[in-house]
Amino acid sequence: MKLNERSVAHYATCDSPADHAGFLRKRVERHHHHAHHYGTSYQRRWFVLKGNLLFYFEDRESREPVGLVVLEGCTVELCEAAEEFAFAIRFDDAGARAYVLVADGQATMEAWVKALSRASFDYMRLVVKELEKQLEEACKSLAACRKSPRRSSSSGRKRHLSNPALLPLQEKPSILENGYSTWGSGGCIPGGAACPDHDGAQSKPPPLPPRRRSATGSATGSPVPGLSPAMLESPVSPDTVCFSKLHNWYGQEIVALRQEWQERQKRGHL
Amino acid sequence: AVLKKRLVKLVVNFLFYFRTDEAEPIGALLLEHCRITKEEENVFSISFIEEPERKYCFECASEEQCQEWVEALKRASYEFLRRSLIFYRNEIQKMTGKDPLEQYGISEEARFQLGTHQQ
Numbered sequence: 515m516k517l518n519e520r521s522v523a524h525y526a527t528c529d530s531p532a533d534h535a536g537f538l539r540k541r542v543e544r545h546h547h548h549a550h551h552y553g554t555s556y557q558r559r560w561f562v563l564k565g566n567l568l569f570y571f572e573d574r575e576s577r578e579p580v581g582l583v584v585l586e587g588c589t590v591e592l593c594e595a596a597e598e599f600a601f602a603i604r605f606d607d608a609g610a611r612a613y614v615l616v617a618d619g620q621a622t623m624e625a626w627v628k629a630l631s632r633a634s635f636d637y638m639r640l641v642v643k644e645l646e647k648q649l650e651e652a653c654k655s656l657a658a659c660r661k662s663p664r665r666s667s668s669s670g671r672k673r674h675l676s677n678p679a680l681l682p683l684q685e686k687p688s689i690l691e692n693g694y695s696t697w698g699s700g701g702c703i704p705g706g707a708a709c710p711d712h713d714g715a716q717s718k719p720p721p722l723p724p725r726r727r728s729a730t731g732s733a734t735g736s737p738v739p740g741l742s743p744a745m746l747e748s749p750v751s752p753d754t755v756c757f758s759k760l761h762n763w764y765g766q767e768i769v770a771l772r773q774e775w776q777e778r779q780k781r782g783h784l
Numbered sequence: 785a786v787l788k789k790r791l792v793k794l795v796v797n798f799l800f801y802f803r804t805d806e807a808e809p810i811g812a813l814l815l816e817h818c819r820i821t822k823e824e825e826n827v828f829s830i831s832f833i834e835e836p837e838r839k840y841c842f843e844c845a846s847e848e849q850c851q852e853w854v855e856a857l858k859r860a861s862y863e864f865l866r867r868s869l870i871f872y873r874n875e876i877q878k879m880t881g882k883d884p885l886e887q888y889g890i891s892e893e894a895r896f897q898l899g900t901h902q903q
Contacts, residue, residue, distance in 0.1 A: 516811035518840075521832040525816045530863075533895045565816070565862030565895075566796065586796055632890065635796035638865045645872035645884055652879045760798075760812060 517760065523578045526562060526569040534563040534629040536622060540570065541595070541614035554596070556616060566635045568603075583613055584757045590630045592623075599623040603630065610758045787843060797862050799830070813840065820857045828854050866895060 539556035559570040559580070566586060569579040583603060593600035593614055601623060603613040617623035791802040793809075797816060800809040817833040828850055829839040844850040858864070873896065876884045885891040 515809060518813045518832065520834060522814050524834040525814065635862055638862065642865055642869050645869060645876060648884050649872050649876050652876055656879065
């Protein structure tokens with residue numbers, strides 16, 4: 515499967531801040547057809563979490579990741595491995611491989627599990643929706659406040675009020691599309707902050723990342739690098755199939771490279 | 785340049801593409817640090833920051849669909865979501881004096897901080 519690997523490597527290594535980073539030991543997964551088991555082994559890798567993507571590098575100075583895990587449709591849980599401070603990333607797709615990782619202490623393990631549990635795009639989207647609602651409610655109670663100043667319940671919130679006639683979006687910083695800052699402002703407004711009819715629902719903390727689902731863009735289209743008329747919905751979670759392929763993609767590259775290198779070694783080349 | 789008919793699917797911040805009769809994708813584009821540009825009629829392109837002259841072009845069935853795709857793709861990155869979150873958090877904080885993330889116990893996390901993700 516093709517991937518825009520230069521862009522991916524660039525994203526992984528550029529100086530946009532990582533959400534979490536550090537050394538972890540990663541269990542080596544042997545293919546099931548290796549009948550003889552030499553026991554489990556671990557490789558120390560430099561891990562970088564950016565958004566919903568967990569990259570790992572051979573070492574901290576590597577210029578390209580050797581692997582990528584897309585953190586969608588997965589759970590992160592503590593592990594009953596022989597190793598202390600082990601945790602695993604497991605996918606809803608039973609066929610997808612799990613990643614067993616080992617931290618060097620309780621604190622680093624907990625920090626990783628926490629960071630990874632909240633890394634999914636879906637979780638982020640959930641939080642953004644919650645905040646969107648809250649902003650609408652804040653707008654609304656502001657407007658209500660203005661209409662009926664006797665409402666003392668809202669008075670406590672007047673400290674930092676901006677003019678309700680001025681939609682908050684007016685003051686927005688230039689929201690740069692897709693993180694593409696050097697290309698000037700993309701001018702994307704993150705959703706509207708209109709005030710719908712909405713009774714103040716009790717805000718609950720966003721649940722842990724949902725196990726399923728992702729938005730599929732609607733596409734009806736025609737020929738040419740086209741957008742086909744039919745959006746095929748496979749009954750068997752097509753999304754995790756897609757991400758499994760991505761995970762395997764990196765694995766295959768490395769296996770191939772390693773074989774190549776070993777061949778050359780045998781032949782006495784550098 | 786030859787144009788090929790593909791089934792294209794946006795899943796979180798990835799654009800997968802398939803041959804029209806296959807269930808597994810033949811390729812994917814990670815949609816971070818990319819620019820979505822409306823080109824000529826029915827056509828949009830995706831390009832990436834480290835190689836701006838290389839464009840992945842897509843032709844749609846109609847101008848309307850083209851606009852839908854452009855809008856969807858512009859909002860498809862994790863970075864865009866993050867910026868939205870930071871923006872809303874800041875606005876709510878200004879309006880109500882409270883940090884909306886506090887009750888979720890995530891107010892200290894790096895990914896949600898104002899100012900850390902300006903590039």
